[in-house]
Amino acid sequence: MEISNLLVYLSERSPRLFFIFDLNEDRFIYMNPSCMTFFGLASIDIRSRLLLHMVHPEDRRYVLFKLRECIDGNTVSDVECRIQRSDNERWLSTTPYLLNENGQHLLIGIAEDVTNYKEIAEVLNNHNSKKNAILNILAHDLAGPIGAIGNISDLLAKGARRFEDPSIDRYIALIDRITKKSLKLIRDFLNQEFLETADVQLVKKRVELVSKISLAGQEYFDMQDGLQITFSCRSSKERIFAEIDEDKFMQVINNLISNSLKFTPKNGSIDVYLTESKKQVLITVADNGIGIPKKYHTTLFEKFTNARRSGLNGEQSTGLGMSIIKTIIEWHKGKIWFDSEENKGTKFYIELPKV
Template sequence: MITPPEPFQHLLEGSRQTFFIYSVSARRVLYVSAAYEQLFPGARRDAVDADLPTLLSYLPPDDQAYARECFADLAAGQLHDDLLLRLQPRPDRPQRWLAVQAHQALAADGQVLLTGTVQDVTVEQEYLRNADKYMAKKNTTLEILSHDLAGPFNMLRQLADFLEEKTQVLHDPQVQKMIEVMQNTCRDSVNLIRDFVDGEFMDSANVDMKRTRVDLATALSQVMDTYQKGEHLVAKSFSFRTSHPAVYVEIDNNKFLQVINNLLSNAIKFTGEGGRIAVGLEQHADHVLVTVADDGIGIPERMHPVLFDRFTKARRPGLRGEKTTGLGMHLIHTLVRLHEGTIWFESAENRGTTFFIKVPTAPGGGS
């Protein structure tokens, strides 16, 4: 094992990060810092090459294949963002997260090297994943509540319209003024609710992309579980199916789930009481396909060509009078394109609508 130059030895040996140099040519570790033995209790620096197969077995099978693929790319000179790996030596031990940074280098003698660091980031990852989970739950709950709260206001507005018609014969300005206040209050309340939810979506869309490796099957299952618990509030039924129990894809989790939430919100708007809304997930060799389908009123054919346009002319109120800004579908399209994906739909009036989202499993594998 090589010894670092004197000026760097104290820095490398005193760091909590594990520094390493691996020879791709010789298939052995040339250097690993002292933190290696704290990162993997029971491991010894002088036996690191013998430890490697055991350490790899600590990774879940999905992560083993992912790690091999990423290190093969690095060895070939392809750049990667930080590599996040789950580590679970035994089922009775808590899962840990490791962040690996590595770069290809060429030694003076011509050896191809991988140099980098390994760090335990379990605390940070658990925090971020909990934040993502509750952010998705918050956005989903807002969508459900916005439709639930808008319903009574729209009903009251319809009653006010009926009263206006029936009381016109009275020619009483005070009565007409009271009815007008009722109408305006109901309309403004519905608009306020939708403006708040739409503002959350637009704020999320304007944040820089941060792609990480996500189990999309689990993420979508959690979102749909919240919708299923709120079925009685929106008088619709929700279902979810996935081709595999775990489907890994590199996405910005918050932005992608906002896309799904907004498609579900539109499905709720244009699906009558007792309607069905279904989300599907299929894993393919180099991409995933997400579908959001409803059996609602469908999209008129004249609106198909302009649906994703900015400030599209395809704007129309929902079945309960919900307003639309016209920006929603444009932002959905933009966010899907930022993931190097494509979105399209199939729809016919009174026969429902299905949206399809195709996204590569990793950046650079564009559809």
């Protein structure tokens, strides 16, 4: 058999979807059986408009943009969208290729039903988000009391000098060493977790941000009775999409919320707000805490910045967090900035480009 016949033989038996579309005539000239079954077609004698109508309304603009990129000669891969069928909704991942030959303009594509993968990834990402929230809350809850113990030991040391008892001095020194070691352990663990997350290559996918950030906020909201801080997460639209590396970007959101926790007193509030314009998505993380002193504004995003401060309950910082946050946002071709005034709170703004 010739190679072309072998490829057709393989395509006809593959569970993946193969198609060839003639751009000049706006018609399909080939679909394998899996492709026709997926879309519920009895014939390939259809126009592209019919299939586009099956794409979820929220995904059509994205699909058309990616299609235009491919036609313009750009490399496009893993275009994910939801396909609405009469009985259910499925996720489809498509990689198209443009072939210009002998006056023909053909769009050759391979696609795969990734619904099961998306569902598994959703579960894993939800667990990961919960893990990050628990780590930050745990660090906050542990660092506060341990820091307070360290401060009390300092006061005890000053008051015990008049007793001139070496055993008391040894006990107080032991308390001091244990508290400092414990705080360092918590700090090193969180910093290492954040650094390892940041040091992995970006894997960007189109993600619905409102539900993801709401879930991350909800993890903190579920624990707010102990924190005595009010949380809210709102958006200008029910669904807002952006292409992000979900693990890294959610680590940024978790870190910003964690920072707000450190510097917001009891009965304070932390509010997350998402809004969408034609070309950008804007995420605001705002608190009414103690704010950032003016002298630290220009150096906040630098490595080992002098802007690092202990939290209200003694939580320590190496100053690396904000530098890594800025780096991750820039990897996403976005921007981050802030407004802050002492004793009035801080607002961080993250601007992400849409597709």
